[in-house]
Amino acid sequence: MKFTDRIFEKYQSTWRKNHEHPFVKELGAGTLDSNKFRFYMIQDYLYLIDYSKLFALGAVKAPNLEVMTVFANLLYYTMNHEMALHRKYASRFGITEKELEEAKPSPVSLAYTHYMLAVAQNGSIAELAAAHFACAWSYWEIGCELAKIPGAKEHELYGDWVKMYSSEEFGQSAQWNLDLLNQLAEGKQESELLRLEEIFLNTTRFEYMFWDMAYHQQMWPTDEKVQL
Numbered sequence: 001m002k003f004t005d006r007i008f009e010k011y012q013s014t015w016r017k018n019h020e021h022p023f024v025k026e027l028g029a030g031t032l033d034s035n036k037f038r039f040y041m042i043q044d045y046l047y048l049i050d051y052s053k054l055f056a057l058g059a060v061k062a063p064n065l066e067v068m069t070v071f072a073n074l075l076y077y078t079m080n081h082e083m084a085l086h087r088k089y090a091s092r093f094g095i096t097e098k099e100l101e102e103a104k105p106s107p108v109s110l111a112y113t114h115y116m117l118a119v120a121q122n123g124s125i126a127e128l129a130a131a132h133f134a135c136a137w138s139y140w141e142i143g144c145e146l147a148k149i150p151g152a153k154e155h156e157l158y159g160d161w162v163k164m165y166s167s168e169e170f171g172q173s174a175q176w177n178l179d180l181l182n183q184l185a186e187g188k189q190e191s192e193l194l195r196l197e198e199i200f201l202n203t204t205r206f207e208y209m210f211w212d213m214a215y216h217q218q219m220w221p222t223d224e225k226v227q228l
């Protein structure tokens with residue numbers, strides 16, 4: 001059994017919670033408050049900067065050129081294609097690239113990216129792959145699910161988001177993530193597989209918290225409500 005089949009079976013209900021979050025539902029229906037989306041887009045840009053660093057670390061830790069190439073491709077794709085979507089949205093919202101890059105992460109963004117990067121720094125290459133798998137695959141599934149909703153891809157504001165995450169190119173990058181994790185998990189002892197499962201579960205939970213953070217535009221509870 002492939003490692004990814006095993007984790008999907010085991011954590012199905014936590015996994016599906018992401019698809020059911022009101023942010024995702026309203027994004028698909030086109031009814032999402034644009035301020036929530038704007039908040040999300042800024043935080044997600046910051047998230048993707050750290051996510052790219054994870055791929056860079058993957059290239060450093062790669063056991064061979066084949067795996068190194070996959071990480072280099074993921075790094076390239078994220079920085080040049082996925083983040084271009086955010087830059088385009090930012091300009092629609094009147095936010096400059098500099099403002100976007102210099103925005104401050106919310107507590108949940110910070111916790112999520114720091115968790116991923118700590119796993120990437122301290123863990124094995126398989127643990128690193130387990131840390132980014134949920135992110136990529138979850139967006140791919142959500143993108144495809146939303147793309148089936150009539151009119152979702154044509155929505156004036158959210159259409160580009162739906163098109164990006166249901167696109168063939170994004171699907172290919174998600175597939176690289178999945179194949180890589182299965183390849184790196186192969187032949188591992190049960191104790192190591194359980195550690196990979198735990199990382200998958202934690203990042204799946206963080207994905208939910210990220211939607212929730214954006215939906216409630218949650219910054220530090222001790223600060224005044226200021227937003228870029």
Ligand SMILES: Cc1ncc(CO)c(N)n1
Pocket residue numbers: 044047048082135136139207210
């Ligand atoms: C929080 C988050 N997870 C996953 C992705 C997909 O790359 C993204 N853009 N943002």
